[in-house]
Amino acid sequence: MIDRFWRAGARCVLASAVLLPLAAQAATPAEFVVSAGQMRALGVTVQRLDKPRAIRGLSYPARVILPPAQDVAVSAPVAGVVEQVLVSEHEPVVSGQPLLRLASPEFGQMQLAALQAANRNRLAQQALRRERQLFAEGIVPERRLREAEAAASDSRAAAYQAEAALQLAGLDPPAIARLTAATHPLQPSLTVKSRSAGLVVDLLARPGQRVAAADPLLRITDPSRLWLDIQLPAQRADAWAKDRDITVIGRSVTARAMQAGAVVGEGQTVSLRARVTAGVGQLRPGEFVQVQVPFVERTDAWPLPLVAVVRQDGQAYVFVRTAKGFEARPVTVLDSAGEAVSVQGPLGAGDAVAVRSVIALKAAWLGESGGE
Incomplete structure (x- = not known):
């Protein structure tokens, strides 16, 4: 009986000890x-x-990069020796502007091949016209006409291929037309021209340098459009606001996010690509900046x-x-x-x-x- 009363009293004391803090909190x-x-x-x-x-987002490191379409690499179209460099580094250029001159025996061979192909094509076309006339008069069989047509088609294709090679090397169509018409002598050197407007950012060629075909000569970039490559922590990869501007800290530059990478990097970060919408002139490709990424609106x-x-x-x-x-x-x-x-x-x-x-x-x- 005493033991039962003792256990009941102990339970009361324990309950009081538990309830007192709760009561104080309440x-x-x-x-x-x-x-x-x-x-x-x-x-x-x-x-x-x-x-x-x-709230305004945290600041994250970002690298200023060029869109792929804004960076153009100019390479040697043929093997040769750099005769003269016509531009300097950091110089703005326009489309069609001469960049440098190459002395190239290979270019001379290409011109000769184009001239010979044009001559053979002219002869084949003349032969085809003659065979057609003879066939119409019943002098030659149809087989000779078909053979002449095939020969003319082959010679025409060879001429087009030779002209395309010259155009790929940088020779413009009017110059190719003068060459194949035998009204212009073969050129001893090739002038490499810019195919787009921009800024010369990397000049690799030097006068007297021997280059092989496809060797890089210089790079031209158009800095009027830039991107930001932002490194976000993986846990915040989907927390950025898609319809709010990203700001560059310390500069009057804004950007708009485009897409986040699907792969997490070694540093457990995700690359967020953003397009610069204002203040492009305050950034330089390749530099690192701090940006503020806004959170999703709530x-x-x-x-x-x-x-x-x-x-x-x-x-x-x-x-x-x-x-x-x-x-x-x-x-x-x-x-x-x-x-x-x-x-x-x-x-x-x-x-x-x-x-x-x-x-x-x-x-x-x-x-x-x-x-x-």
């Missing part, structure tokens, strides 16, 4: 009194909420300074100004970026949230409830 008032004079003395300031929106999140949020027993709170003082309202922190956080909770437009001397308000709140 007794913590949500609202506590703080006068205007006390606010001034404590240095408390408030920020009035406007509307739910996303309709239920409020942006606040990081110092506006306090924690008590694992729960985040903010202090909202009331007629009597302040009210501690529980919130959930959704995102953080530097000195800003995005919170979700019982807040509304027009609420005045304490953003300075918040620790003093927490002490007053816990002191009124008997907390430490």
Whole structure:
């Protein structure tokens, strides 16, 4: 009997020990009194909420790159020796502008092959016209006409191929026409011309240098369009806002995100490609910058300074100004970026949230409830 009464008393003591902290926590008032004079003395300031929106994003490293279509590599069309370089590095050029001259025996052979192919094609076409006339008069059989047609077709194709090789080497169509018409002598050197406007950024050729076919000579870029290659942490690969501008820190440059990479890199980062929409002249291809990437817009999140949020027993709170003082309202922190956080909770437009001397308000709140 005594043992039964002892066990019952122990259970009561244990229940009291568990319920007392819960009762103390439940007794913590949500609202506590703080006068205007006390606010001034404590240095408390408030920020009035406007509307739910996303916080400004974190800063991430980015490299300025050229779109693939903006970077043109000029290579040697034929083997030869660089006679003269006609442009300098960092010089702007226009389409069709001469860049350098190559002395090339191979180019001379190509011209000779084109001239011979043109001559054979003219003879084949004359023979075809003669065979057609003879066939119409019944002098030759149809077989000879078909053979002449085949020979003319082959010679025409060979002439086109020889002319295409010269055009690929950089000779313009009027010059090819003069050459194949035998009204112009063979050229001892080839002038390499620019096929697009831009800026010479890498000049590799030097006078007297011997080059092989396809050796790089120089690079021309068009810096009027640039991209940013941004490295985002993998866990934020889908958190960026697709319809908001990315800003370059310290410069009046904005960009718009295009797409994120599908593969995570060695540093657990994802490459986000963005197109520069304003301030292109302030960037140089190849340089590294810091950019700010905005978060996705939320309709239920409020942006606040990081110092506006306090924690008590694992729960985040903010202090909202009331007629009597302040009210501690529980919130959930959704995102953080530097000195800003995005919170979700019982807040509304027009609420005045304490953003300075918040620790003093927490002490007053816990002191009124008997907390430490």
